[in-house]
Amino acid sequence: MSNDNQTTKKQPFIEIKGISKHFGDFVAVNKVDLTIFKGELFSILGASGSGKTTLLRVMAGLETPTEGSIIIDGIDMTHIPPYERPVNIMFQNYALFPHMTVFDNVAYGLKKEKMPKGEIKSKVAQMLELVKLSEYNHRKPDQLSGGQSQRVALARALIKQPKVLLLDEPMAALDKKLKQNTAFELVNIQEELGVTFIIVTHDQEEAMTLSDRIAVMEEGKFLQIGPPSEIYENPRSKFIADFVGNINMFEATILSKQASKIVVNCPTLGGQHEIDFNGSIADDIESITLAIRPEKIMINNQPPSSENTYIKGIVEDFGYFGNLSIYRVKTSDGNIIQVSKQNRYRSERIISWDDEVYLSWEPSNLLLLTE
Ligand SMILES: Nc1ncnc2c1ncn2[C@@H]1O[C@H](COP(=O)(O)OP(=O)(O)OP(=O)(O)O)[C@@H](O)[C@H]1O
Ligand SMILES: [Mg+2]
Numbered sequence: 001m002s003n004d005n006q007t008t009k010k011q012p013f014i015e016i017k018g019i020s021k022h023f024g025d026f027v028a029v030n031k032v033d034l035t036i037f038k039g040e041l042f043s044i045l046g047a048s049g050s051g052k053t054t055l056l057r058v059m060a061g062l063e064t065p066t067e068g069s070i071i072i073d074g075i076d077m078t079h080i081p082p083y084e085r086p087v088n089i090m091f092q093n094y095a096l097f098p099h100m101t102v103f104d105n106v107a108y109g110l111k112k113e114k115m116p117k118g119e120i121k122s123k124v125a126q127m128l129e130l131v132k133l134s135e136y137n138h139r140k141p142d143q144l145s146g147g148q149s150q151r152v153a154l155a156r157a158l159i160k161q162p163k164v165l166l167l168d169e170p171m172a173a174l175d176k177k178l179k180q181n182t183a184f185e186l187v188n189i190q191e192e193l194g195v196t197f198i199i200v201t202h203d204q205e206e207a208m209t210l211s212d213r214i215a216v217m218e219e220g221k222f223l224q225i226g227p228p229s230e231i232y233e234n235p236r237s238k239f240i241a242d243f244v245g246n247i248n249m250f251e252a253t254i255l256s257k258q259a260s261k262i263v264v265n266c267p268t269l270g271g272q273h274e275i276d277f278n279g280s281i282a283d284d285i286e287s288i289t290l291a292i293r294p295e296k297i298m299i300n301n302q303p304p305s306s307e308n309t310y311i312k313g314i315v316e317d318f319g320y321f322g323n324l325s326i327y328r329v330k331t332s333d334g335n336i337i338q339v340s341k342q343n344r345y346r347s348e349r350i351i352s353w354d355d356e357v358y359l360s361w362e363p364s365n366l367l368l369l370t371e
Helices: 052-060 102-112 117-130 146-158 176-193 204-210 228-233 238-243
Strands: 012-023 026-037 041-046 067-072 087-090 164-168 196-201 213-218 221-226 248-257 261-266 271-276 287-292 298-300 310-320 324-331 336-342 356-360 367-369
Touching (some): 012 052, 026 052, 026 067, 026 196, 026 221, 041 204, 052 087, 052 164, 052 196, 087 146, 102 117, 117 146, 117 176, 146 164, 146 176, 176 204, 196 204, 213 228, 221 228, 221 238, 238 248, 238 287, 261 287, 298 336
Parallel strands (some): 041 196, 041 213, 087 164, 164 196
Antiparallel strands (some): 012 026, 012 067, 213 221, 248 261, 248 287, 261 271, 287 367, 298 356, 310 324, 310 356, 324 336
16 A cells, blocks of 8 residues: 655664563563564554564653664654653553543643643544544544544644654454455555555554554564565565465475476476476475465366466365355365355356366466475
8 A cells, every 4th residue: 555655764763672571581572673664554463462562652751661772753762761762652541531522632742841821722634534533533532433533643643744654453342344444544644744654454454454564573573574475476485475475385396406497296286397486495494385375266167278397176165255265175195175266247157165176377476484
């Protein structure tokens, strides 16, 4: 969803250098390095307990790092208290003040600063317009839907115009459809204000749709940092490939290695494959993982007419989702391959249980994973 206004986005804005956070013997964040650019929408994606909130709290100044430093806009902020940082945080369980109206919730930070009333009024009105809640300014939080509450919390976090907004699971309370709409709104608001957003989430779809770049976090470390498409199409490890989306992975033996090509044998995927590969593999490694995403496999009742390799299988299980169907196909060697297929035609006969099917793919869709 990012626009590639890369020239304005390429100034380092937040530099995290070797940050660790220990709680007693436990290492919650382990030597993390990260550069975030001005105006970027950056996501930290990781499973529960991977250290996302802890890292965000370190950025906000709510936790002191055990080691490392954090620089924002050229200034070392490592020992600067939270209220002196150009940063605001929207907490994982953002709570609106229940007895206050929407207007007062959003105005809270400005009132505390003793800003003149007229100015507060116009700023809050502007912010409520941005989050499309102008009509709701007199409501109390218990008269709002989940998505509306979320937008009030966002307005409240943005009203003091922080240079950086840290959002911890901002959409966790929303249902799927609302999440998608809110994601688009969030991106629009972020682009309009030019604020740098750092979003923490365990939801990979959310991270993919929102972000300019994603860092995948596990056990306090970053495993891979890159744009969503790179993380998805070129995952660095089996863990990432599996964590971000679905993927089929099979063992393959290495037959030969050249500078930029590897030939492998993978019985489940029909035998020998030649694959472009620029990484390095130790000489003593003989087996490797061959992977392919479900949507990159074609499934048919007849053999494909193209030159591509194909394999035969039997549909063991299938789920119909309307727009697409997901198949679990059993291969002749007893493995299961997951395939997803767009349902393009209304009148098409749907491939179903126990059908004999042919699976094929473009060779470039095969991925080698060494880790
Ligand atoms: N104050 C603390 N004292 C001791 N351990 C802590 C403390 N805060 C966090 N932890 C531990 O650090 C690890 C990382 O916690 P953190 O809250 O950063 O995870 P998270 O990635 O945000 O998870 P979630 O997705 O569930 O919110 C967890 O194992 C947690 O129990
Ligand atoms: Mg958390």
